[in-house]
Amino acid sequence: MKDLPQLADQPSDQIRNVAMAILGCAPLGSMLQLIAGGIWKDPAYQNLKKFTVAVAEAVQTLQEEDHTFNLEEILLREETQPLLTRAFDAAARSYGERKLEALQTATVQGIFERRYSFDMSAMVFTLLDRITEGHLVILQAIFNAEAQRRPALTDHEVALLGIEPQRVPKSPEGQRAVHESINQTMSLNELILDDLKNMGLVEMKGDRPTGIVAPSADGLTHIQFRNRLSKKGRLVYEHIFSSCDELPTPRPAPSVSGGTIGEEG
Template sequence: MNMTSLPRPKTSPSAPVREVAMAILGCVPLGSMLQLVAGGIWKDPAFENLRKFTVTIAEEVHRLQQRDSSFDLEEVLSRDETQPLLTRAFDAAARSFGERKLEALRNATVQGVFERQYSFDMSAMVFTLLDRITEGHLVILQAIFNAEAQRRPALTDHEVALVGFEPQRLPKSPEGQKAVHASINQTMSLNELILDDLKNMGLVEVKGDRPTGIVAPSATGPTNIQFRNRLSKKGRLLYEHIFLI
């Protein structure tokens, strides 16, 4: 499950997928089921997310059934820990915005609940973190991971602030230039706030590179040391739950 756009659910899922979806929904508290039903009566912002999330989870679990003849969906759904995890996943999906966020929740649900690659406590922590983070958090986490995976120098704070920028030609008019610069500054400020939040959650940590010269204290920190952002152990655990490495 690579981080690609979630496929649009089919208007009418196949019979096997419908059976899997209904079995999963039968394990979810009534609140989430009511939201799915209510979506057919009035327009609920959570309805489309829950519908898409339910169908894509069911499709992945159906594929798992086809790949692994020993997989027993009934046994998985009967486990004591399954309902609490699915409750967190569906609640987070109902409040989420963006394709990346929904796909991250899907991956965490399939790996943490159905494939059971992680313990209950680890999966519960992942869902708690996912409920808090946004698409912007996911973009920056992936950028930091990619830098490390490609053995490039990890990203500095300034490089993280520029994540997502595309080169663009400035308008000729002063007003247009001012508007573009204001947009850039706003995006950089948001990236800086997201990076601070990732650090506060313990998902990203700052480490200094090897000194390039004599190290001495200064008003802005040690001289001749470049500090860079890296995924912490907790951040890597989250990444492994929501991205396919």
């Protein structure tokens, strides 16, 4: 788990005013009001502060770039309050920069820029509350493969995401520790991929047949099935990632044979 994000600098008075206007629209529970008042601290405090300031900065940029942008009118819309409440609730329970950035993008695009319908934004915030950074990594890897017109990822390739080639220790104890770490990563990726499929964000599609197609114990022969973003998954992806985000190219998955990767030494 990554460390909670920290604010490097205090926000300006202008950003603070925008943030307070946004917070004034979202009904906060009594416990959260006590925390916001500084009576005591909570691990969610830094997340909420980081999230609120980032959204306020983005909204301030919108105000500067578009003179027709009316923050007061947006905050008075009937759908703004329930969407903001979901966004703040999700931010308070989130860990990691990638997850918070996805929430920030969804909040700005879904509430203030109004790129999507209310139902779409509400669905995205509900899913984001369930999505972890591991979900986001796999979504990005599948999106990158499709965007770069490379073959979409198989289940096995997804399971190997995040596993780096490494030198395996000579001692049996060291080898067991490395293999156990690999197996844990693969198992987690497999569970996350299943979860993405259950949410309807990822679906399996078969490639073009490479020969005569016939049924077998393992499914159809001469057809390899790969993971792709569903229509719902693509809409959610566009909602939570900015179009200008630089997407890292996934490292080639290392081969795994008998639980050993890399070199022996």
